[in-house]
Structure formats: C-alpha cells, structure tokens
Amino acid sequence: MTKIGVFDSGIGGLSVLNEALRQFPGHEYIYLADSANAPYGERPDEWITNRSLKLCTWLIEKQHCEAIVVACNTATAQAIAIIREHFSNTPIIGVEPGIKPAAAISPKKKIGVLATQSTLSSEKFKHLLDSLVGDCQFISQAGVGLVPLIERGDLNDPELEKLITDYVQKVLDFGADTLVLGCTHYPFLIPIINKNFGDQLHLIDTSSAIIQQLGRKAQIEPRKGATEVKLFSTGDSNLILKQTNQLIQALNPTIQINASSIII
Structure with missing residues (x-):
C-alpha cells in the first residue's frame, strides 16, 4: 500500500481524487483542502508558492506521504518547480490545462x-x-x-x-x-x-491523464483490499465531507471517509 497525498485550495481536487480511487484502489489517500485560504487564483504569486510548499511539507513530513498530487492548476503553475526541487526524492505530480x-x-x-x-x-x-x-x-x-x-x-x-x-x-x-x-x-x-x-x-x-502519470511516476498499481481516505481541511470539515460523499461515495460506496479540521 502506498500513501498518496492530494492537495488543493479547496474541494476542486476531489475530482482528481475520485479518478485516483477509480484507477488505483487499495492504497491510502490523504486529501488536504486549504479551504480557509481559497481561492488561490486571486492570490499573489509569492503567497501561492510559499503556501503550496508549506502544505506539501505537512503532507510529506507529518503524514508521511510517498507521492503528492498537486491537484490545483494555480498551485501547479506557480509552485510545482520549487516543490519538486525541495522534495526531489518524492514523486510530485502537477496538473495543467489540457x-x-x-x-x-x-x-x-x-x-x-x-x-x-x-x-x-x-x-x-x-x-x-x-x-x-x-x-x-x-x-x-x-x-x-x-x-x-x-x-x-x-x-x-x-x-x-x-x-x-x-x-x-x-x-x-x-x-x-x-x-x-x-x-x-x-x-x-x-x-x-x-x-x-x-x-x-x-x-x-484531464483528471484521467493526471492519475495515469501518478501511476508511472510513483510506480503504483491497483491493489485488492480496503482503500483508505482521510480528509483534512483548514476550513469547514463538514462541508468537504458533504461534498466528498456526494462526489465519491456515490461511485465508491464501500470507501469509508473521515474528515477533520486542522490548522497549518
């Protein structure tokens, strides 16, 4: 089982997480929504870079994720190069307009x-x-x-x-x-x-192509057994849990999801 971190400014990255669950079941997923600071699209470039690096640091150093999906186009555009430089031993997958x-x-x-x-x-x-x-x-x-x-x-x-x-x-x-x-x-x-x-x-x-790239870079494959999903939000965890249940559990009813609010 591989522990995979996925982060976005809010709930948008759930569309990417859903595709990851479809292609690569049997792994552990940590989803981090920086909802307290959404949206990123209107933030200064330097702020986006520093914040994205901080969230990746939390996922890798505190949650021990072995691969990261930056499921935010804005964060990818502004910060992906610096994140990859900082965590050169960890597969970092970004997103870009298709x-x-x-x-x-x-x-x-x-x-x-x-x-x-x-x-x-x-x-x-x-x-x-x-x-x-x-x-x-x-x-x-x-x-x-x-x-x-x-x-x-x-x-x-x-x-x-x-x-x-x-x-x-x-x-x-x-x-x-x-x-x-x-x-x-x-x-x-x-x-x-x-x-x-x-x-x-x-x-x-482009969610499908993003997760295919995750599979190649992180060398993961679908596994039998339970798929674990943990959600963390810097904002309202109840809201992200509601959205996740609507988006994901309708397609994957066997997946158990828990949500927590955090301060980063």
Whole structure:
C-alpha cells in the first residue's frame, strides 16, 4: 500500500481524487483542502508558492506521504518547480490545462480555456501554449468568482449558473468548439454546462491523464483490499465531507471517509 497525498485550495481536487480511487484502489489517500485560504487564483504569486510548499511539507513530513498530487492548476503553475526541487526524492505530480488533447480533437481548431486568472497569467501556461505547433486559436477566459461559489457547496445556486453560462457563451461567441476546464473545481460544473449548451462544446477534463502519470511516476498499481481516505481541511470539515460523499461515495460506496479540521 502506498500513501498518496492530494492537495488543493479547496474541494476542486476531489475530482482528481475520485479518478485516483477509480484507477488505483487499495492504497491510502490523504486529501488536504486549504479551504480557509481559497481561492488561490486571486492570490499573489509569492503567497501561492510559499503556501503550496508549506502544505506539501505537512503532507510529506507529518503524514508521511510517498507521492503528492498537486491537484490545483494555480498551485501547479506557480509552485510545482520549487516543490519538486525541495522534495526531489518524492514523486510530485502537477496538473495543467489540457490544451494538447483539446488541440488534437477540435474540428475547427478554435479552443476556449476556462481557468483562474493566475493560471492564465503564469509563465507555465504561456510556455504550454507556445509548445503547440499548428494553427489552433485559443481564447482564454478567466473564471472569476466561480471557485468561491463552488466552495459553498451549492451547485444549484442561480448565481453560479449565471456566471458559468456567461463565461461559456463568450467562448462560443469566439467560435470555439472545444472547452478546456483548466481548474480542478470546474468539473463540478459539467452538468450545468451540458444543461445549458448541450453538445455545442467538447469538454476537456484531464483528471484521467493526471492519475495515469501518478501511476508511472510513483510506480503504483491497483491493489485488492480496503482503500483508505482521510480528509483534512483548514476550513469547514463538514462541508468537504458533504461534498466528498456526494462526489465519491456515490461511485465508491464501500470507501469509508473521515474528515477533520486542522490548522497549518
């Protein structure tokens, strides 16, 4: 059994954790939500870097995690290089907007990228765009205000639906046929997008590829036996437990999940 740490600014990384449980059952997972400080997308770069390093230090040194998934696009964009340098003996898996798979499937080669402003402004994202060879056109749309609303836990909030539909409409007005969900919080919004826009857009969520990379880097495989999940939140542990039960236990009813509030 391998102990795997997953952290995000809040509940968004649960979409990545869910995929890890699907691909690699039988391991122990520690999920850390820095909900007291969410969202990261509007924080200064230096703050994001220092905070991400501190959370990884807690996961590795206090919880003895053997591999880490930085399940936050903003933290990956700003801090992944420093985290890997600091913990060079630990596999550190980051996330990034799936613009490469989007470019491969977009019929019209017009692609929208919905992400936090911090991710869209980062050098890592700029290098990712520059690495693509071809005639694709991209429109970057900052999802300002989405993460705090998702963190409230009410995905039926009319304010949340209005905000995401406004952002998606801007992408459609550009002529895009594909939308990259460039924040791990955003897969929670797929039902709303589908309800309002049907099949007008191909939606790209890179959770599967992230966890495949975890398997390669950490050399883990699916195991028989119990899967252990422990959740820690710097905010309201009851909220993250509620969201986790909705997202994960509906698909994996045998998994027992406990949540605790902590100060880091």
